[in-house]
Amino acid sequence: MGNEEKRPNILFIMSDQHRFCDTGYAGNKDVETPNLDQLSQDGACFTTAYSNCPLCVPARGSLLTAQHALRHGAAANDIPIHADATSIAHILNDAGYETAYIGKWHLGGIPRDKYITEENRLGFQYWNGCNCNHMYNQGYYDDNFNVRHKIEGYEPIAQTTLALDFLESRKNSQQPYALWLCVGTPHDPYFILPEGELEYFENKKLDLRENVDIEHMKEKPFNEASILKCYAGYYGHIRQLDLQIGRIIQWLKDNRKYEDTILVYTSDHGDMLGSHGFLNKQLWYDESARVPLLISWPKKIPPGKRMQPISLVDIAPTLLGIIGLTFNNKVDGKDLSDVVFHEAAQGQDYVYYYSYVPCHQASNREVRSWRAVTDGKYMYAEEENQNSICMYNMGNDKFQIKDIKDDASYADVKKRLKEALDVEVNKNDGYSPWETLLEKSSLMEAWNESEAYFSLLFKQYYELIKKVNCNIQKI
Secondary structure: OOOOOOOOEEEEEEEEOOOOOOOOOOOOOOOOOHHHHHHHHHOEEEEEEEOOOOOHHHHHHHHHHOOOHHHHOOOOOOOOOOOOOOOHHHHHHHOOOEEEEEEEOOOOOOOOOOOOOHHHOOOOOEEEEEOOOOOOOOOEEEOOOOOEEEOOOOHHHHHHHHHHHHHHHOOOOOOOEEEEEEEEEEOOOOOOOOOOHHHHHHOOOOOOOOOEOHHHOOOOOOOHHHHHHHHHHHHHHHHHHHHHHHHHHHHHHHOOOHHHEEEEEEEOOOOOOOEOOOOOOOOOOHHHHEEEEEEEOOOOOOOEEEOOOEEHHHHHHHHHHHOOOOOOOOOOOOOOHHHHHOOOOOOOOOEEEEEOOOOHHHHHOOOOOEEEEEOOOEEEEEEOOOOEEEEEEOOOOOOOOOOOOOOHHHHHHHHHHHHHHHHHHHHHOOOOOHHHHHHHOOOHHHHHHHHHHHHHHHHHHHHHHHHOOOOOOOO
């Protein structure tokens, strides 16, 4: 980008727990996402985007710093990120941007309602954030001076209004801005919604994904009716999210900013919702680890699908690459801006994803710590002791039902994926027990503090959930 050319504004929208398959453009006819569908037509639509660690805190840290979880420090839920970590906001600040953050942060550690002081905001200058809240009818935000403001009504609507207020106040500014809007939905609780939203989807005939396994639920004895109700609430959150994105896009168009704004949409990870008999996340399946990713800049980025694999750790280097910038420190993510601009560009061969620390619901699973790679067509996963978990050919098995790890006809593919996995593991963490990884990274004390906090929090949380008649699993 030439020195004489004004850098574009950046608007980065991130949701929480929105899996790749639940948009209209991805083929789901039950969910209603007309604004995301249009955005997918206006820009680069990545079809194989993955969360490197499908859990809220590590994923968010990797997205902002372009580093894997052990390097940025927030290696498990509610372990705080290193305060001195370099984020994309620091690079944008140095390039003359005003950086702003609105919504869920979840990188401050415990307690979840703590104030995030300026030195812990990873360089973001304008602040209307909260550390973590999922009671969507009891929201709040803290401003730049850590004055707390109560949110009335459904939290994502209010957060979008805050974003629109920011955009309105900067519409005549000559200084470019980079605004992050991070909402907590469609993460459970699924049933805290605007009036009528849950009923709207409950009254529709919803189809469960083909890999939902009611008879072999591994975490709670859900029946089909209860899973369908969770689908209804989940889709309600997504429809409301899409409406808020529509408000923002309309403002950009009304103010003739849409063509000149880089608009990004993604999520930190997905949601199992009964697929393969599991709930929530922290799993190698696509429902948990694969996310939507849209990057629009109508003036510059050719629209169309991008089949090349990408992951959250690549997004910040790619976004910087689009505007001619780069990180000035060591990062793990790759600049894939060439793929953004050129549909046929080479890209990368694999993405690496994992779940080191068995947080919350994962602590009771048979496989508690794992690593995986995917090239977009095949995926392969191993436990921390290098026992094979599974391998799938998503080219002809998009629901990941037939495990082919022991199929001799795929031996060459397995060897290739295993070699790629070994390279990534040896580079990033080693096949070590998760406790050892935390000790080596000086994170065990923070983990123990988090666990002690949650033993009390979950007891209080479930009592609060009962009052609003919600069926919720551990966060």
